[in-house]
Amino acid sequence: MIFRRTILAMVALAIFGALAACASPPNLQKQPDATPPVLGAFRGDRPVVTAADWSRRAPLLREALLDAVYGHPPDLGEATVEAREKLTLPGADGMDMEQWTVKLGDGSNRRRFHMLVASPKGAAHAPLIVMELFCSTRNAVKGRPASVFEDAPALPGPCRSHDLDPVLTVVLGKRIGGPDWKQLAQRGYAVALFYPGEVVPDDGVLGPQAIAALSPDTPADRRAGAIAVWADLFSKAYDVLSVDPRFDAGKVVAWGHSRHGKAALLAGALDPRLAAVIAHQSGRGGASLSRSVAGESLTQITRSYGFWFTPAYAKGVPDDLDQHQLIALNAPRPVLLGTGRGDTWSDPAGAFKAAKGADPAYRLLGSPGFNAQGLHDYRPADGVVWWSRPLGHGVTTADWRAFLEFLDTHVK
């Protein structure tokens, strides 16, 4: 039975991968520019001309995006490290590996999540990549060792069976489960990973229940979506990691793929302590414009994953808002937007236009901004870095080459 299900899932994933790879390529000509201009007048606020004007504008945009798209994240309480354990794990040569249990809040409102914290041996003030994972931290280690925590009931189906790992890596890339520990150790990067579904499960029933429990006094139609909470978890991770002298508190990077890429971009927009963001294939509700004409539509995403957002998003965004403003809220801190030209569902052209729309805010704040001239143009020294490769949805070794080049340029 399990074998049959595995074969079926393998076939479905292979078909999905093949379709993604063959889909007609993203088209910049057909894609409208981002509107409104990011520095133009906004809801009675005069146009932004100076950096001081931007510090007046940014909080207005932040509030507007939370109201219309993500909802305001509920208070998760103080983050403290409840337990730390050293682990010896296969494939992690060069890293000191620890498992941290992080507690959020107290009493009946207490929540927990588990982090795998890897620091290059002997590291002091290392740059640190904080990653949210699609599957568990156990899944990020070769052989899925039982010593690494896994919250099985909260996990999406394909993450539960060990048998599917080889298929996931064939279809979604060698690095879909987690990073190459050895490579990161050699390049001097520390990394902390966790599965955000431990706090708000990525599930249409359990997710909304968790959010309702976190915000009992907020009317249902104004509640935050899961992405707002997942974004806040980057900040909670920052709280506990930044006091560890092995890491440089000024060089903490939020990394997310797809749904967690949406969360990573929002995290950067809300928390100026994050030094940079890597948002890979974040798509609708992430880097791609909500008013885009390609890829997953706003109706499709809110039908399938309504609980990721505040309910207002399903009705569309106000004319004066779009995702270029979200990218701009990260300025002048560097952002890498990763895309796959076969991953048309995540709408690379809509992300390209959003990056272009965010560019004036970056330049105003002294960043080189966004200079890519087309989908193939990779310029790692830009402020908003465009990374695009062939093929579909997933995380590959080529993606990591680009991520590390971006980080070497901006953060290291």
Ligand code: GCU
């Ligand atoms: C679905 C969803 C996307 C999302 C993706 C992912 O495809 O429609 O919006 O980005 O899952 O997280 O992998």
